[in-house]
Amino acid sequence: MENKNKWWKNAVVYQIYPKSFQDSDGDGIGDIPGIISRLDYLKKLGIDAIWLSPVYRSPQDDNGYDISDYQDIEPMFGTMEDMEQLFAEAKKRGIRIMMDLVLNHTSDEHRWFLEAKKSKDNPYHDYYVWRDGEEGIYPNDMNSAFGGPAWEWVPKLGQYYFHQFSVKQPDLNWENPKVRRELYDMILWWMEKGAGGFRLDVIDQIAKEPDLKITNNGPKLHEFLRELSREIFQKGDMITVGEAWGATPEIAKKYSNPDGSEFSMVFQFEHIMLDQEEGKEKWDTIPLNLVKLKKCLAKWQNTLYQTGWNSLFMNNHDLPRIVSRWGNDGKYRKESATMLATMLHGMQGTPYIYQGEELGMTNVQFDSIEEYEDIETLNMYKERLEKGYHPEEIMQSIYARSRDNARTPMQWSGDENGGFTTGEPWFAVNPNYTRINAKEALEDENSVFYYYQKLIRLRKENPVFVNGKFELLLPEDERIFAYTRTNEHTKMLVCTNFMDEEVSCPLLDEWKAGEVWIRNYEDDREGNILRPYEAVIIAFTGK
CATH class of the missing domain: 3.90.400.10 (Oligo-1,6-glucosidase; Domain 2)
Structure with missing residues (x-):
């Protein structure tokens, strides 16, 4: 089944981390009925699919990525009836549910x-x-x-x-055809229930060969993936995305081949590693080099053009909030959040929005390590203390990089606990929920939310977002990220200022006769000066 004109090329996906999205019963933990209660909010945003992080039965040793029963729901999230209702209610609103599949390992309690x-x-x-x-x-x-x-x-x-991960996550043996058949039957069962797609966790590690110390990109990987696609995904109009930390653009061409033989697309992480010291851990941060970011993203855009498909993301449940990471979450929070969104959504690929990103939610800075939950964060703190690091220095790394930045509860309103729960939340809400929340955003026509809504609408109305060829402009400029997208009817300029100061951009003189499709400042103005974190999309249309 060819991936030529698939619906997911024009789609925008919204990731939900269920534990932190919306609690419906006051136990402090987000759940499936809570998600159902917020579907109208997501419909208003304009998204087409929800990527749902795991809700299967699990001892929760690794936040649900340790599955003890693929065909049951973890009771803290609800029941199978709740899940069936979620499929049905989402379908009524034209939203597909994309489930998170963990096929590399199970729980040791499976x-x-x-x-x-x-x-x-x-x-x-x-x-x-x-x-x-x-x-x-x-x-x-x-x-x-x-x-x-x-x-x-x-x-x-x-x-x-x-076990490539926790001792409680034994690796499955994909060499055994019975294992593959069991997994295929389980996926078909979920498709019959109503699943509209799947995100495949660490899928590049299923073809491991431990005797040769090979974990990802094993020799039989693509043979296994083609069988998986043939047996399962080609039997429905699925959106499928593989998580592949080891992917290169050339490997990604195989994963996302337009012939539909493997997946719709792949998550790659090269751009996400650019502000980390080379050869060191993710906690060892360096300032983002914009020139490197531009060249990295341009490489992926150009290599996969007409030979594969990109996924576009800057946030997920494992990554810090992008407005705090590459923007300015203080004075220019709104401007930098919308600038980063413009830069990303203008490219070719399927954009992913992580819960709260559309509000400009920020990283959190708790005073002490006791207030953090993430096992990776807690282990790092202990290890670095033993190595002689100063506690304050360790906390700075945590503020910048902890996975808990993405896992604070969703900020729905200025009410207690941000409207996430009427009980005691499983994890503290970011104290800035009184200022940054969905209720405030929906009442402000110039909010980050409405900017995302407009970007999503633009993508749907203009085919150049889907099929336009990418060209990077000003590749060596350390302040401006600009590129064009061109198809037979439209030429579009995406121009963004990554600085907290005004920058002159002569490109704007060349494009001043074009139509401004979107700008992240309320007032339009002529000239070639970009204000702090300003972003604009300008287009020429016609033959």
Whole structure:
């Protein structure tokens, strides 16, 4: 099934992290009925699909990415009936639900693994990756992504099992056709329930070969993915996106081949790593180099043009808030939030909005480490203290990079707990909810929300956003990010100022006869001066 004129090329996706979106029953944890209650808000924004982070039954060792039953709902989020209602209510509003699939591993509490541990002869034993050995002598020196060895000893079997992530997340053995069939049947079951697409967690790691120390981009990866697509995704009009930290533009061409043989698109993270010290951890930050960002994004735009498809994002549940990261979340919060949105949404690909991004929600700065929840953040704090880092220095890294920045509850109103819950929230709300919230945004015609709404509408009304060829302008300019998109009927300029000061931009003189489609300042003005964090899209239309 070819990906030529697919609906998702014109779509905008909204990511929901269920635990922090909307609580309906006062227990302080976001849930599925809470999401249903906010569908009209999302319809008003104009989105086409919701990427829903995992709501399957799970011990929550890794925030639901450790699944103990793929065909049941975690009780803290609701029931299967709630999930069916979400599908139905979203469909009424023209919104598809894109579920988060974790196919690389399960929870160690999944029934397959409980059986697998019973004996080497158990039919489920070969659903996972095992190696014989002796206690204390690991099969090799591979480490898990969460620290410590990637092998866990099971005395009863005299074997180690392999886990790329938490010890409670044993890796599935994709070499076993029975594993693949079980997973395919489960996905088909969800499609019959009403799922409109899937985001595939760490999918580039399913073809691991631990004996060769290969975790991502294993030799059989694309063979497995083509089978997955053939058996499942080509049986429906699905939107599918693979998470692939190891993707290059050339590899992404395979993932998002227009022939539809693998996925609709891939999440790649090259641009997200640019403000991190090379060879160091994500906590070791450096200022963003705009020239590098432009060249990186231009490379992806040009390489995948007519040979693949981009996903466009700057935020998700694992990343800090972009307005705090690459913008100015103080004096120019609104301007920089809308500037960054303009820069992103003007490119070719499917844009993803993370909950609260459309309000300009910011990072949070809690006073002490005791107020943080994220296991990665807490582990880093402990490790760096032991290495002699000063607590204040560690906290600065946390303010900049902690995953908890994205996980504070959604700010719906200026009421207590931001309108997220009537109870005690599972995680503290950012104190700025009294100023930054959906109620305020909906009452202000110049809010970040309405700017996103207008950007989304522009994308739907103008095919140049979908099929226009990208050309980077002023590649060496350290202050302005500008590019054109061109198709047979339209030439469009996207021009953005990344600085907190005025910058002259001679390009605007060349485009002054064009039609201004959108600008993030309330008053239009002539001349070639861009105000702090100003963004504008100008177009010439006609043959």
